[in-house]
Amino acid sequence: MVEEDPGVSIGTLARQSGCKIETIRYYERIGLICSPPRTAGGHRVFATADRKRLTFIRRARALGFTLGGVKELLRLVDSGAYGCAEIHDLAAGHLKEVRGKIAELQRLEATLSDMTSHCERGERPDCPIIDALSDSLVGKPRA
Amino acid sequence: MVEEDPGVSIGTLARQSGCKIETIRYYERIGLICSPPRTAGGHRVFATADRKRLTFIRRARALGFTLGGVKELLRLVDSGAYGCAEIHDLAAGHLKEVRGKIAELQRLEATLSDMTSHCERGERPDCPIIDALSDSLVGKPRA
DNA sequence: CCTTGAACCTGTAGCGACTACAGGAATGAG
DNA sequence: CTCATTCCTGTAGTCGCTACAGGTTCAAGG
Incomplete structure (x- = not known):
């Protein structure tokens, strides 16, 4: 064989x-x-x-x-006698991180969406987006 | 003065x-x-x-x-005669990217959520999470 | 005026997770 | 045997910082 x-x-x-x-x-x-x-x-x-x-x-x-997470998963698998518990916890921890990132991006999305909706691409020099980012006026660089 | x-x-x-x-x-x-x-x-x-x-x-x-995006924004602001249009487009483009990332993370979230819910932290050696990641069995490294 | 300690300086290397070369050497199909 | 393809090593680049090490300058107190 x-x-x-x-x-x-x-x-x-x-x-x-x-x-x-x-x-x-x-x-x-x-x-x-x-x-x-x-x-x-x-x-x-x-x-x-x-x-x-x-x-x-x-x-x-x-x-x-992450590669660190993958390493952990592989270590458990390699050890042979892995229990579901450790794997589950690794995956659950990662899931939590992913949900955190989603929440963060959704906050950005809301702000950006609001900003762009207030700016109707007009030709006015006082763009609401710039205003939102600026401290009244952006300092220009030294000439 | x-x-x-x-x-x-x-x-x-x-x-x-x-x-x-x-x-x-x-x-x-x-x-x-x-x-x-x-x-x-x-x-x-x-x-x-x-x-x-x-x-x-x-x-x-x-x-x-990104810093590249910031550079673009600053370039427009520095130029003085920026119109809302260019700023709006930059912000809208970024918003689109953010929405794309959210969608991607939500797909991951769904998969991970599904995987972890199928694994009840039992002590069985055949963890459903590992099964989902594996090609039937993960190759162990050379001894 | 002098001392001290905080703040500042430059330059370099490190993070994560690859990617992209350059400049060769080995392979395998005809 | 030729020759295109694949493979090799080693290094440097990406992004957006962050963290040193080893030195210099500043400002406040005595």
């Missing part, structure tokens, strides 16, 4: 995982994935496990996890 | 404008504000106009404008 894993080049892995070549090398450099074996000429040879790991990373990143 | 502007130190300006000292120096370096005159010993001396300009910048940044 010899399980052969022919191995793929970094370019093939990039196509399979959806990560760019440079990103894969970057992940290796920062220790997110392990350094793969090389050919006699020095080219990286990746295994199926690497494709799965990279796909995992890409999906977690797409959900907005 | 001699208008005196005694001038303030960078620390005072920082307190007045709400920008940090290092940030002010950084803005000077990238040309967002002009290099102020110096004392004999080389300390910067800022004028009232600088306080107004920095306050403007800080407010625009707080609304999420």
Whole structure:
């Protein structure tokens, strides 16, 4: 029962995982994935496990996890005996952050929306948007 | 009618404008504000106009404008003869970006919310969150 | 006038998460 | 065997600051 894993080049892995070549090398450099074996000429040879790991990373990143968060997730997965609890807490914590960002952006949206609605693109020199940003008048730079 | 502007130190300006000292120096370096005159010993001396300009910048940044966007706004203001139209368009463009980011984050929120709700922090080894991220099984790193 | 301590100066490096070169060497299909 | 393609390393750039280190200047008190 010899399980052969022919191995793929970094370019093939990039196509399979959806990560760019440079990103894969970057992940290796920062220790997110392990350094793969090389050919006699020095080219990286990746295994199926690497494709799965990279796909995992890409999906977690797409959900907005930081690389630090991804590292945590992978650490739990790598440890084997992960319980749902820790994973859940990581995801819940991230969800909270995302909701915070949404709330913040919605505040900006309201302000910007209000500002632009008050400015009807008129040709008056006293633009309400500028007024809102200015302290009565913006200091011009030294001539 | 001699208008005196005694001038303030960078620390005072920082307190007045709400920008940090290092940030002010950084803005000077990238040309967002002009290099102020110096004392004999080389300390910067800022004028009232600088306080107004920095306050403007800080407010625009707080609304999420990039420094590039701020530069554009200031260019229009500096040119003097700005019409509302250009300002409006800049703000409207930024508003559109903010709305796009909100929509994107809301998609993440929905996915994360769904994932965490399916995981009840049980002690099962097959966590639904991990399953969702994995390609059936995450490849473990080489031993 | 002199001392002290706070504030200021320059220059550089670091953050996150890549991306983009330059200048080569290896690969693999014809 | 040729040659286009892929791959290699190393470095620097992106954005918007922030944080040093190691020195100089300023202003207030004695």
